[in-house]
Amino acid sequence: MGIFDWKHWVVILIVVVLVFGTKKLKNLGSDLGETIKGFRKAMNEEENKPAEPPVQPGAPLNPPHTIDAQAQKVEEPARKD
Template identity: 40%
Template sequence: MLGGISIWQLLIVLGIIILIFGTKKLRNVGGDLGGAVKGFKKAMHDEDKQTEEDTDKPQAQVRHDNEGHTYDVKAERKSEEQEERK
């Protein structure tokens, strides 16, 4: 079996845990754990979808009068605090 642990030993340990914590507390812990796993799976799925969308979009390019030079740029929004200082 599991490294020399029998099913009866596992049941005794489970019974002691239920006596210590109670079934209501264990049910809450199980629900919280299940919610955390669902949230993690959803976040991973959303991140994969966002990564696929980001790779499909081309980068923005800025061209000047001189046709030989092209500059790739990334636009970022300044925070309100930085704008107030100027």
């Protein structure tokens, strides 16, 4: 006779049904099932996704690039004090 005997589980189940009602428990069960299905589907999609090409050691993650631009002086209008 342990702390979680089958009699304890029956009492807990009865209390849960009385507190939440059978309709909410039914909706909770279907929502939980849909969540598990979605999780499994996402895991299968990730397994089937092609692997990214391996990164060569020593290669920079962001290769350097040059920006070609020319700076120009902008004349500010004279302020009247």
